[in-house]
Amino acid sequence: MTTERVRFAAVGCGRVFQRYHLPCADARDAMELVGVVDTDVERARALTADRPQVWTGTRVDRLVQETRPDVISVCTPNDAHAEPVLAALDAGIAVLCEKPLAATVEEARRMAAHPAAEKLLGVNMPFRFHPLLEAFADVARSGAQRVDFTIATPGNRVWRACTPWYGDAQRAGGGALLDLGPHAIDLLMTVFGRSDVVACEVDAPGVEERVRLELSFQGVPATLRIDRAARKLETSVTVTTADGDHVLDLRRNELRLADGTVEAAGQRPELAAISAYFDLLTGAATPHGKVSARDALEVQLVVESAYEHARGANGPLVQSR
Template identity: 90%
Template sequence: MTRERIRFAAVGCGRVFQRYHLPCADDRDTMELVGLVDADVERARSLTADRPQVWTGTSVDRLIHETRPDLISVCTPNDAHAEPVLAALDAGIAVLCEKPLAATVEEARRMAAHPAAEKLLGVNMPFRFHPLLEAFADAARPGAQRVDFSFATPGNRVWRACTPWYGDARRAGGGALLDLGPHALDLLMTVFGPPDVEACEVDAPGVEERVRLDLSFQGVPATLRIDRAARRLETSVTVTTADGDHVLDLRRNELRRADGTVESAGQGPELAAISAYFDLVTGAPAPHPKVTAQEALEVQLVVESAYRRAGVAAAPLPQGR
């Protein structure tokens, strides 16, 4: 694609769009915001008070017809990803979708199977682009004996959605595992390849806040613990080898090797997937390839398998564990 002026639009104007997608677009002179869709049209209008030329409304079809975008970000609740993504693909428009790909595997399969998905659809899963991940993999992958991933966050006490959909099982499609699990699983799968799901425990049916997921990567045992209602912040993966522990601390952006050396990165990967896709569409040099719909589907299939394990073979985790 050439570096012509890219007409940018978005569906869903909540926290993720406001904090990540819109600033990332505004940083690019080659991108012009032309339209916003939100179930609350007043929210969309409040974001464009100083941009009177931007079209706002509640209809994806009208957005496409009225604004003729080259690129659409989809930042809606999970159950509302499929319709705007498929509409954009049908119209030949590049589209960046928030994770997970959809609230259900069936919808995710439909999106990944669209004939234009491979070319036009990207997914915002940025952890694989952490600047220290390659060095971490080089240090930790040879001789790995065990993997532990801890993901703790105060959740909605800090990150408050504009609408309370996180607690609605139909809208969210699940709880902490479907919400935060794709970040962790995509990173682990980037380093170790596809996993086998061994066991899964959740603290509640429908919308869980705490998860323990046991995996194996070609015989190497791994445990992913997610606590979305914690009183602390932690995002770290530890790989135990014969030499000791190698730790990638994604919150502090540090790699702590078993030999005691520490390597730091100036910033984390939060905007990496968005930036990479925007660069791809605008024709700017992109430091990373996009995350494809097929890759996002493979992650979601692991999540789905874990939920089946939790429902059949595991009792819920006790509250507070």
């Protein structure tokens, strides 16, 4: 294990940084917050008021020069991922980027193609690291007949970004599918491999709140339903086999098998990818690796194909239920 502290910095210090990246770093004695950049420098200063040693500013190049970080978390709106990620990679700095990789496939390709991306760039898509996923995959891969994935959340009624960018199609790059879909698609591709898009319906062009996506994994049909304006909370994937339904409940951290067996896990799944990446950097025991830029790009290409299907569908856009 390394004896030197990992110098940690961030670009964008809104809700995602405050709730996920910063607590994960603070939980590690080997990591030290040295600087933050935000378009609202007063917010950055207020967030670090009890850390007078932390540098604050608005420019990524100054962050790199002034703080010499070992790793940077990029927690900006989707359309502002590429610039700080590429600047970090150019400087040889490890970087953890929020999902999706970018607001557009073109920017995502640029990021994944950087010579240092394979070594230094990780993406925050945590479900593949869920402690119950391996047990779920064991039953899912043996005779899966169909797959159903549901994500329901009150969305922006509860999750209020510091700046109102989620409703801006250009800044967000899309709606519920690009926002929440990568979590589900990455998990499904981790279990079943590459997928083909069969059909997609969204409830609005530009920034949709509801999605119904039909996929095929080598002939196994899968349906992903996302409702970002729901009145309930649910994140679960069900695989139907000849034995019945096997449910990985990601909200309750439970695996419920068809024979009635229930396994539980205590780890918060939303922190798993950040924890895995920070473990790699700090030399913690048994690191789990990372979601690579190449993997994140493959997921984003599935999302883009789904949007193309939705745009090309005949008739009115249909709300998924």
